[in-house]
Amino acid sequence: MSNKRVFSDRCDCEVIHEEVVNKVREKMPKEETLYDLAELFKVFGDSTRIRILWALDESEMCVCDIASLLNMTQSAISHQLRVLKQAKLVKNRREGKVIYYSLDDDHVRLICDQGMAHIKEG
Amino acid sequence: MSNKRVFSDRCDCEVIHEEVVNKVREKMPKEETLYDLAELFKVFGDSTRIRILWALDESEMCVCDIASLLNMTQSAISHQLRVLKQAKLVKNRREGKVIYYSLDDDHVRLICDQGMAHIKEG
DNA sequence: AACACATATGAATTATTGTTCATATGTTCT
DNA sequence: AGAACATATGAACAATAATTCATATGTGTT
Numbered sequence: 001m002s003n004k005r006v007f008s009d010r011c012d013c014e015v016i017h018e019e020v021v022n023k024v025r026e027k028m029p030k031e032e033t034l035y036d037l038a039e040l041f042k043v044f045g046d047s048t049r050i051r052i053l054w055a056l057d058e059s060e061m062c063v064c065d066i067a068s069l070l071n072m073t074q075s076a077i078s079h080q081l082r083v084l085k086q087a088k089l090v091k092n093r094r095e096g097k098v099i100y101y102s103l104d105d106d107h108v109r110l111i112c113d114q115g116m117a118h119i120k121e122g
Numbered sequence: 123m124s125n126k127r128v129f130s131d132r133c134d135c136e137v138i139h140e141e142v143v144n145k146v147r148e149k150m151p152k153e154e155t156l157y158d159l160a161e162l163f164k165v166f167g168d169s170t171r172i173r174i175l176w177a178l179d180e181s182e183m184c185v186c187d188i189a190s191l192l193n194m195t196q197s198a199i200s201h202q203l204r205v206l207k208q209a210k211l212v213k214n215r216r217e218g219k220v221i222y223y224s225l226d227d228d229h230v231r232l233i234c235d236q237g238m239a240h241i242k243e244g
Numbered sequence: 245a246a247c248a249c250a251t252a253t254g255a256a257t258t259a260t261t262g263t264t265c266a267t268a269t270g271t272t273c274t
Numbered sequence: 275a276g277a278a279c280a281t282a283t284g285a286a287c288a289a290t291a292a293t294t295c296a297t298a299t300g301t302g303t304t
Contacts, residue, residue: 014186014190014249014250015186015187015190016184016186016187016220016250017183017184017187020181020183020187021183021187021190021191023180023181024177024180024181024183024191025191027180028173028176028177028180028191029176033238033241034169034172034173034176035169036241037169037172037234037237037238037241038166038167038168038169038171038172039167039169040167040237040240040241041163041164041166041167041172041237042163042164042167042168042261043167044160044163044166044167045160045161045163045164045165045166045167046160046164046261046262047156047157047159047160047161048262048263049160050156050159050160050163051150051156054150054151054156055146055150058145058146058149058150059142059145059146061139061142061143061146062138062139062280062281063280063281063282064136064137064138064280064281065137065138065139065142065143068136068137068143069143069146069147069150072263073263073264073265074280074281074282075263075264075265075266075281075282075283076262076263076264077281078280078281078282078283079262079263079282079283080262080263081281081282082282082283088240088243094270094271096271096272096280097270097271097272097278097279097280097281098138098271098279098280098281099280099281099282105240105243107236107237107239107240107243110236111233111236111237111240112159114229114232114233114236115159115162115163115229115233116155116159117229118162118210118227118229118233119155119158119159119162121210121227121229136279136280138280164291168291168292170292170293184250184251185250185251185252186250186251194293195293195294195295196250196251196252197251197252197253197293197294197295197296198292198293198294199251200250200251200252200253201252201253201292201293202292202293203251203252204252204253216300216301218250218301218302219248219249219250219251219300219301219302220249220250220251220301221250221251221252
């Protein structure tokens with residue numbers, strides 16, 4: 001076990017286990033990748049969006065229906081659907097005036113299920 | 123297919139597919155559960171915390187090591203570790219002055235992996 | 245007991261983000 | 275073309291949260 005101590009730039013304390021830190025550093029994904037991952041989870045990290053995702057897992061729905069279901073304004077829902085779409089979590093199709101939203105892929109359900117499993121253990 | 127239209131409280135538009143909405147409403151988990159789920163994902167939704175989780179997946183580490191690895195202050199890391207611990211995503215053990223943090227359960231990895239899978243498809 | 249060190253924490257500041265309000269876009273129907 | 279409706283969007287406001295700074299706590303060492 002190494003106990004060398006090295007000052008780093010912005011850390012006000014010292015590295016205690018340099019070897020471990022170096023080993024872990026090598027295995028870390030690119031900064032950018034982890035940033036993107038955090039951005040993805042940020043999308044799941046809002047109760048309005050989670051409720052939308054959960055609802056769409058049951059059935060495709062139009063914006064008004066979702067707004068009514070969640071008792072929120074059409075505008076608020078529309079803004080959130082945009083966020084979900086940018087994250088490629090939902091897709092939509094148009095049928096006349098009405099736009100139907102649905103889940104875009106299976107990861108959504110898997111991620112939610114894992115999250116639920118964690119909560120239920122509490 | 124039902125096309126009844128009903129005004130709802132706070133929605134500025136009308137329910138278009140009442141049956142669908144009612145069916146979905148029945149299947150929705152309790153409001154509180156989905157709130158908790160969102161709170162969980164919120165914890166994953168920060169790049170500092172995601173990097174900490176990823177690092178701890180490689181090896182248990184002390185606070186200084188993590189601070190050094192991520193080039194951040196000890197204080198910032200400590201604050202985030204508290205958030206992670208409250209969410210039961212990490213645990214710690216003391217060895218003298220040093221406190222080692224590690225992942226608390228397997229969901230962390232599974233959730234991260236699903237998230238990564240989603241990103242990589244993009 | 246005094247000191248050094250690893251970590252934790254409270255308050256302040258800055259940054260980010262969700263919702264609202266007003267309005268714009270795009271579609272259907274007459 | 276104009277009216278009605280479903281949805282989208284930009285700006286403003288309010289709420290939340292991440293980091294910093296100063297300092298406190300807890301442990302080991304001399």
